[in-house]
Amino acid sequence: MLKCADLTERFQHADTRLTKVEALAEGAVKPPGIVEAMPAHCVVSGAMEERTSPVDGKRYAISFEMRLPTAWNGRFFYQANGGLDGFVTPAYGDTLGGGPRSNALQRGFAVISSDAGHALERNVPGIGGGTFGIDPQARLNYGYQAVAKLTPMAHALIARYYGRPADTSYLVGTSNGGRHGFVAAARDTGRYDGIAVVTPGWRLPRAALAQVWGAQQFAKAAPIDAKTGRPDLKASISAADMALVSARVLAHCDALDGLVDGIVADTIACQRQFDIQRDVPTCAAAAPNDGCLSTAQKTALAAVFAGPTLRDGRAVYAPLAWDAGLRGTDWRTWKLEHSVGPRDAVAMAYVFSTPPASPTVVSGQGTTLQDFALGLDVERGIGIVDAVAAPYTESAMQFMTPPDAQRMASFVARGAKLLVAHGVADPVFSALDSVNWYEAFRAHHGASTERTTRLYLVPGMNHSRGGIATDQFDLLTPLVAWVERGEAPQALIATARGPGSNLPNPELPANWSAQRTRLLCPFPQVARYRGQGDGELAANFHCVAP
Known part of the structure; x- marks a missing residue:
């Protein structure tokens, strides 16, 4: 394993420049809602494919951040951004759902995040940062190419730093990040072993x-x-x-x-x-x-x-x-x-x-x-x-959407795993669109669907989190167990974020228990009350066929 500072001189990759390398001690960063101390790790910032656009004359690059924990668990985690991308969020490894209590970096994953090839121009009056779409290559990077280019670079950086390659690879994201997950599965970009998405905007245009x-x-x-x-x-x-x-x-x-x-x-x-x-x-x-x-x-x-x-x-x-x-x-x-x-x-x-x-x-x-x-x-x-x-x-439908989303042929053939969760009260990407996708996927793959994917609907949840919902759940743990130990996930436990939780949800009804739990059932099963016991506890519900 190299020293963090040595990466500047000892890592090279095609069309890639490291702009900053810094070693951080345990507890040096404190993400919101994360109570336990973050681990010691190496932070690497860099840029790929720096260029000037021949169309709009602006400077572009695929900017990224990687966080490499000293106590590495052998896993790689691609943290896919939401919205229009255009910003490099700290590569902590968001595990999705509302107010997660931990993150991938804390669990020992090496994590990357990126801006997908453009920086949003937030100071442009009236129009926000979408003008990167004038550049044709920026469109393609945003749609699917940035993930495809960053993944092998990230693997190379991991191998150089730790002296060995990652054992398994995961891609996780919500909203547009969920779209990135669908696209990566359909194109089999990076040959990820497991992908977890929430609120996937897979038909975003x-x-x-x-x-x-x-x-x-x-x-x-x-x-x-x-x-x-x-x-x-x-x-x-x-x-x-x-x-x-x-x-x-x-x-x-x-x-x-x-x-x-x-x-x-x-x-x-x-x-x-x-x-x-x-x-x-x-x-x-x-x-x-x-x-x-x-x-x-x-x-x-x-x-x-x-x-x-x-x-x-x-x-x-x-x-x-x-x-x-x-x-x-x-x-x-x-x-x-x-x-x-x-x-x-x-x-x-x-x-x-x-x-x-x-x-x-x-x-x-x-x-x-x-x-x-x-x-x-x-x-x-x-x-x-x-x-x-x-x-x-x-076209936008070509560069933004997953080709042949109902098949994902190579991804399925490799035995890779896909977990999908969608808030039923999502105002942006319809939960019924995810239902339609899953039913088409199941119609094509039949019984083998159960070996590849799960869909979980989250009642009451708005876009990615929040709403009147038990929205605190963990997709990463069951995904890892499925990929690495063959333990297929069934019902998941979701918790309300009432007063006293790590990141409270102020919209929860006052008559809910602060720690209400519910089952998230694999679609098309539905969580039903057993008829007795405390209605605030998931243990008194079971998943049944509709």
Whole structure:
């Protein structure tokens, strides 16, 4: 094993430059929510493929950070970023779920994180950091190539530092990081032994288009802002309105699992059981009152949950799932703010459109991101995410999505393992899209599906974490046990993050136990109450076929 400082002179890899190497003592860093001391480790920062774009004239590189623990367990962990990437998060190895109590580095993994080939320009007025999409190569790196390029470099750095290669390799991520996981499995990038993802945005361009279209539906129910002359989306559906819908969902679906407990465990049955037009009272007046929604609000919500369709009847994206967690703050934030701001709108304008929009079009000088989002026709949107035009040699659907996702042929043939978890009240990437993927995967692979993958739905959880949910769970431990010892995972234990937990969830109902536990069952099984015992404990539930 080398000394940390020796890596600067003694590690070389094609088109790679180490920019900083630093040894940190035990306890030198303290990630939020992690109580136990972080181990002594070597931090390596670097850059691959430094270049100047011939298209936009900007400087690009695949920047990365690796953390190499002194007490290494022989494992490699790729920490995939969310959002538009564009930032190097500390390579601690997030184990996913809400408020994890430990991380991969603490457990002895060597961890890498990266910006996927671009740095977000957060100081660009009005348009955020999506303009990297003007550069064709930056698009490809973001989509799939950065992972493919960084993985062999990381393995080489591990072998040089420790004097031997890693025994096993894992890739873990949520949201766009979950998409990275699906893409790595489908392309068999890096030949990972195990991949764990939460909230996988595996059809991200279409999901972004559905988000923008959803904002258009809310705009129809929104008052006009007197200052801007534009729809005030935040006023279209209030937090109280969503709490009302959540309560009506619970009234019709809570007891389906055998216990009225504020959780809708039988997601699929609830979609058949609940109808917003029938089950939520309509206000007699045009303006909504307590205990009812206006006709315009119900129409908007019904459309958003059903999702957009094209003129020929084809669905653009999967419908959203009715669930009690839709009253979570995260739900309204994504639907009424991010959809027309520097997330979905900017991604559609620059990263997923071919050709990309001009920065002057949605810069806030005349036409804003909200104008772009509210004016984007869904038929045109499908065209631009499927389009190819020089110098953009791959469409957004080609470089962003996993090819042949229902097969993942090489990954499956090698016996690699994939764990997927998805919050049912995710406002961005539909949990039903993950269900559709899993059912198509199972239709192709049959009984062998059980040897390769598991899907876990997390009732009440919003985007990646939070919401009205038991959202603290661990995918890494069962994944390692499956890969290395052949112990196939069954039900997982999920815990609520009430007062006194390492990272409390302020949205949990007051009548929940602070440490409520629930079973997360492998889909299509559903957690049902056994009929006796403390309803706050997972031990009194079991997984049954629907």
